[in-house]
Amino acid sequence: MKERAGIQSVEVGFALLDALGKARGALMLRDLAAAAGMSAAKAHRYLVSFQRLQLVAQDAATTRYDLGPAALKLGLASLSRLDAVKLARQRIAELTGRIGHTLALAVWGNHGPTIVHWEESPSAVTVNLRLGDVMPLLTSATGRCFAAWSSKEAITPLLREELSRAQKQGRTDVPASMAQVRAMLEEVRQRGAARVVDVVLPGIVGFCLPVFDADGHIALGIVALGPTGTFDPAWDGAVHGPLKAAATQLSRDLGWRG
Numbered sequence: 396m397k398e399r400a401g402i403q404s405v406e407v408g409f410a411l412l413d414a415l416g417k418a419r420g421a422l423m424l425r426d427l428a429a430a431a432g433m434s435a436a437k438a439h440r441y442l443v444s445f446q447r448l449q450l451v452a453q454d455a456a457t458t459r460y461d462l463g464p465a466a467l468k469l470g471l472a473s474l475s476r477l478d479a480v481k482l483a484r485q486r487i488a489e490l491t492g493r494i495g496h497t498l499a500l501a502v503w504g505n506h507g508p509t510i511v512h513w514e515e516s517p518s519a520v521t522v523n524l525r526l527g528d529v530m531p532l533l534t535s536a537t538g539r540c541f542a543a544w545s546s547k548e549a550i551t552p553l554l555r556e557e558l559s560r561a562q563k564q565g566r567t568d569v570p571a572s573m574a575q576v577r578a579m580l581e582e583v584r585q586r587g588a589a590r591v592v593d594v595v596l597p598g599i600v601g602f603c604l605p606v607f608d609a610d611g612h613i614a615l616g617i618v619a620l621g622p623t624g625t626f627d628p629a630w631d632g633a634v635h636g637p638l639k640a641a642a643t644q645l646s647r648d649l650g651w652r653g
């Protein structure tokens with residue numbers, strides 16, 4: 396397909412806005428120009444126009460440049476229109492084909508982590524899960540993922556309740572104390588993902604990767620499930636690696652700066 400004509404100067408100037416967006420703070424002209432790959436003189440001409448449009452602001456005391464109020468308004472407007480689940484659903488089919496295993500999306504519902512979308516691989520082993528299922532916090536990868544990145548005040552009572560219930564049932568596949576629960580969730584945070592093998596579903600391996608919104612809150616979890624015989628359970632392996640990349644990119648598209 397023939398590439399449509401555009402305005403090259405707009406595309407060139409955008410490099411300055413992009414550099415400011417990626418920077419950790421305001422930049423001097425020389426540093427901003429270098430980051431955008433242009434001379435200081437050329438960058439200055441663009442910045443004059445961007446200042447008039449309030450896309451860029453310059454601090455009178457330090458002469459440093461930063462994003463202006465108009466850029467903030469555009470960013471907030473874009474974020475307010477993003478639907479994390481819709482965005483994830485648009486990408487999950489391709490990811491399922493690449494990984495070769497069933498993928499699902501989960502969000503925090505009224506009763507806990509809830510499956511809201513299911514994308515089954517053609518070669519997948521049937522897994523006894525349905526849309527709307529609420530996943531346990533201690534024994535599922537999905538539950539552990541949400542528990543690890545939820546606020547301590549909100550999640551602790553739920554964890555205590557589930558732990559008590561599991562102990563009464565005599566289960567041995569859950570931590571034995573809240574101290575062990577905290578250690579387990581800290582490992583999830585360190586790994587950046589939750590994994591279970593032969594726990595909530597016999598013969599099944601599960602990964603869950605968090606997707607964060609612009610405020611750093613967990614927006615949803617991307618879940619991968621498969622049989623122990625064919626599912627690679629290794630960290631950064633054939634399943635976890637692509638899943639991690641997809642979750643990271645989706646978080647960035649939602650405004651997360653990590």
